[in-house]
Amino acid sequence: MASLSTAAGERASIEAFRRDVLDASMDALVILQFTAEWCGPCKALNPILDKVAADYADKGVRRVAVDVDKNQTIAAQFRIQSVPTIYAIFQGQPVADLTPARTEPQLKQYLDQILAQLPIGAGAEAAGAADIEPLIEAAQAALAEGAYEEAHRIFTALAAEVPERMDVVAGIARALIGLGRIEEAQGVMAGVPEDAKDAGVAQARASLALAKEATPVDDLDGLRARSAAAPDDLALRYELAGGLMARGDHDAAADELLESIRIDRTWNEGAARDRLLKLFEAVGLEDPWVMATRRKLSTILFS
Known part of the structure; x- marks a missing residue:
């Protein structure tokens, strides 16, 4: 009965590890700390790791501690020889050994270097921006060519992804002006702050002003x-x-x-x-x- 209980506990530990470390690391960086209750250096590191993980939580970092005595199968899989051993895990794989870092500044330096190379947290934002820029350029080119329907379609799709981008909002307004939908363009621009300095906003405002006074002539x-x-x-x-x-x-x-x-x-x-x-x-x-x-x-x- 004891062996069955131990096997059940081990399965639960492995399942928790899969959920909290492997699955979580698909879109986050997991600081995986192998520790033990008897390990003095581990206890000294705990508050440092807690603070660093909290400071970097909004950048996609989380911390998980694994007791080697209670999770021997997992420790064996990682070939743990001593504690503390600390890895950075991303998408189920160790991407860095953080064990040499024993102070908060050292840990943060490691994390900054890792995050700059991975598509998570600030890195994901940068990657997203890189993906969006070619679309903005395509929409601007459509505007310049008078393809207002195409420009409106692209800018509207972009607005769902980056609603804070004033150049995208202005692009929607300019496309609407090109389509002769002046009142809709006015409604779009009504939501733009008066102090917005974006060049696209200035273009949209000037286009709107011209559209209001440039009356079409039948003959x-x-x-x-x-x-x-x-x-x-x-x-x-x-x-x-x-x-x-x-x-x-x-x-x-x-x-x-x-x-x-x-x-x-x-x-x-x-x-x-x-x-x-x-x-x-x-x-x-x-x-x-x-x-x-x-x-x-x-x-x-x-x-």
Whole structure:
């Protein structure tokens, strides 16, 4: 009966080890300490290990102690010759021998080096960020190409993963603006903090401002003809620029605004220049088109 009881206890210990160490290490780093009740150095290490494990818990670290006298099969599997013996376990395998570390700073140095190389805790966040960046680039490229449905799809999917990323939220708004869904874009941007400094947020806000004032024109060709017949009518040029922007023709819109500035930069309190600067911000201040058009503006202003 005693042997049956011992066998049952051993099975329970092995099952607990599988659950608390092997299974847990699939997505965490387990500090596995082999110890014994009679081991003085083990007792001295316990509070240090407890503190370090608590400090690193939010980074995906947990601690498990195994008494070698009560878990002889497990100790034999790990070929434990002395205690304390301490391993770092990840995905069921020892990835480092922590036994030489006997102080808190030494243990933390070991853990920092290990975690930097494994996809857990801060490492997982970095890996996640690395996975997300190509998707953000793809969504931005879709925006630049006018593929607003595709950009909206990608940015919306990303928002479920990284809702705190303001560039992703702004990307959704910009895609909606491109699709003509202005009120939805306004709703999205309403949730963005006023002090958000992200460049994408600035672009989205400028795009929204332009969308509100750049009214689509039903007979754009007719308006173009009237403006050509009255080249000094800056109100017509301003209306034409708005219609062109509403259609997404930034080149033609910028040409009209630049010509208006050349004729009279002070017209309507500099409205043409203000609209052109909003267009720059909506497209992106680092965009090659913006930099080239800005040079044209400087030539007019300083000639």
